[in-house]
Amino acid sequence: MITHRIQIEKKVLNENQRIAADLRRRFEESGTLVLNLISSPGSGKTSLLECTLACLPRSTRVAVLTGDIQTENDAQRLQRFGFLVKQITTGGTCHLDARMIERAIASWDLDDLDLLFIENVGNLVCPSSYDLGEAAKIVILSVTEGEDKPLKYPSIFFKSELMVLNKVDLLPYVPFSVAVAVENAKRTHPGIEVILTSCTTDYGLNGWLHWLDSRVTTARNSQAVLV
């Protein structure tokens, strides 16, 4: 039975990979930068998106897909900024998959989008196995979670281009060494970039917005080459 299970899992992941590759081609052709945000529950994905949407110039055409097992709370929090926001409620599934993304954007014209954030289900394990056609995965780690997480959950840190180390305003109150956390992340993935942020004090948000801007520009330029 274990062999059957592995075969089925492989089929599911292959099917996911096929849809993700198709999504990636579409995103690249439209010049839309797609970022897949992954973290534990409560690391501040939605808060980071709130700060981001509040700061982005209205000329940047942005959308958010936000995944949760239950509730539409996150979509409600994000809708007030006037950008396109859609909730994906998985009903129990512990991750988003490429088919869910394909369905959610079915009625959208990607040519009208510069930037699409996908806020995954809060889970540091399962979402790392599912390609959503994104240009990059971003892992968010809050300083309250402990500096050992990149070693204990290596897959998502290995696959992410950027680690956002969030809630740094709480550093005075928790036993957490930024140096050790960064060292652990780099040990798992030497090329990972790191940005420190706090959504309550706005610390580091300029660096984050600069990173985004640079990646949006790259996506646009790559599209020009494709066209």
Place this chain on the structure above:
Amino acid sequence: MITHRIQIEKKVLNENQRIAADLRRRFEESGTLVLNLISSPGSGKTSLLECTLACLPRSTRVAVLTGDIQTENDAQRLQRFGFLVKQITTGGTCHLDARMIERAIASWDLDDLDLLFIENVGNLVCPSSYDLGEAAKIVILSVTEGEDKPLKYPSIFFKSELMVLNKVDLLPYVPFSVAVAVENAKRTHPGIEVILTSCTTDYGLNGWLHWLDSRVTTARNSQAVLV
């Protein structure tokens, strides 16, 4: 293919249930209280166990099984208290299952154990689907994670007898209402008990130890009835 996948998932869960039922019978016959601790990564499961092992009288015969995807860090942290500790490294699997528990305790004499803590993989979603033969599931939520978590991850709050609301020493620094979190937990599971704790200030640890003591006594008395 989806039908095949569901059938395989059902078989896996049925097989897990069969082993879990056997484990539960063995735990009840030996009068061993088994608690399955589930939370997000970094909510403080290991810290709570450190405080607990430091406080428990040496006459209480305790063991810990601690689950992680990678590293033996948690077992190393817990071994210094002199109780029986074993690490289960899942190598990628996002939860513990009953077969892993069965294997881990194969060489143990359960009659020598009053209390077995199972520290699950840090994941608020998948572990809730796998019965490990425990007497009770306990969900740990830290106040840095947000008061909406019982609504967004209802399954584990519904299945847990107790919510330990941890890191309450950080309440002055985070936007978190204990009343709203408890209301959300009770809305998901009206019968859930709640204990507030801080492992850095020892707040609430007496209440937690009292809860444990009362449950250990119940397990022993139930065994007497069985015998």
